[in-house]
Amino acid sequence: MWGVITMTVDKNTLLEQSKVAREKAYVPYSKFPVGAALLGEDGKIYHGCNIENAGYSMANCAERTAFFKAISDGVTKFKAIAVVADTDGPCAPCGACRQVMSEFCSPNMPVYLTNLKGDVLETTVGELIPFAFSPEDLDYAAGKSEL
Ligand SMILES: O=c1ccn([C@H]2C[C@H](O)[C@@H](CO)O2)c(=O)[nH]1
Numbered sequence: 786m787w788g789v790i791t792m793t794v795d796k797n798t799l800l801e802q803s804k805v806a807r808e809k810a811y812v813p814y815s816k817f818p819v820g821a822a823l824l825g826e827d828g829k830i831y832h833g834c835n836i837e838n839a840g841y842s843m844a845n846c847a848e849r850t851a852f853f854k855a856i857s858d859g860v861t862k863f864k865a866i867a868v869v870a871d872t873d874g875p876c877a878p879c880g881a882c883r884q885v886m887s888e889f890c891s892p893n894m895p896v897y898l899t900n901l902k903g904d905v906l907e908t909t910v911g912e913l914i915p916f917a918f919s920p921e922d923l924d925y926a927a928g929k930s931e932l
């Protein structure tokens with residue numbers, strides 16, 4: 786008799802996978818590799834690493850790499866993300882990545898921040914970016930007849 790096997794990705798798996806993702810980082814300039822593991826609603830884990838460029842300002846963070854990979858594969862809803870770097874405390878995502886998280890994740894989505902020492906901070910998207918600029922802000926302006 787065949788049964789349905791439901792695999793749930795747990796926090797530790799996501800934390801481990803963020804370290805695997807970090808191994809692919811392209812960081813010749815900062816030498817600061819970062820990894821992210823993003824759990825999609827489809828149950829798949831999307832890896833992201835930071836990708837730098839000789840034009841320094843074009844660096845893409847690990848977190849946004851993971852989001853953009855998933856979104857370009859048609860997955861736009863997420864369950865959790867883990868981020869790792871060799872930081873003293875748990876690695877904190879930058880403002881741009883927090884804004885991208887707020888676009889695609891619910892405020893209560895878990896975010897696991899860690900480092901190579903194994904410190905883990907469990908937070909949420911809403912805690913990382915309270916009072917975020919959101920699509921509703923655009924809707925309000927769009928509802929007015931004049932600029
Ligand atoms: O949470 C973070 C913080 C920084 N970086 C990257 C951007 C750049 O490549 C390098 C140094 O800022 O680390 C990330 O990928 N995620």
Ligand SMILES: [Zn+2]
Nearest residue numbers: 846878879882
């Ligand atoms: Zn970032």
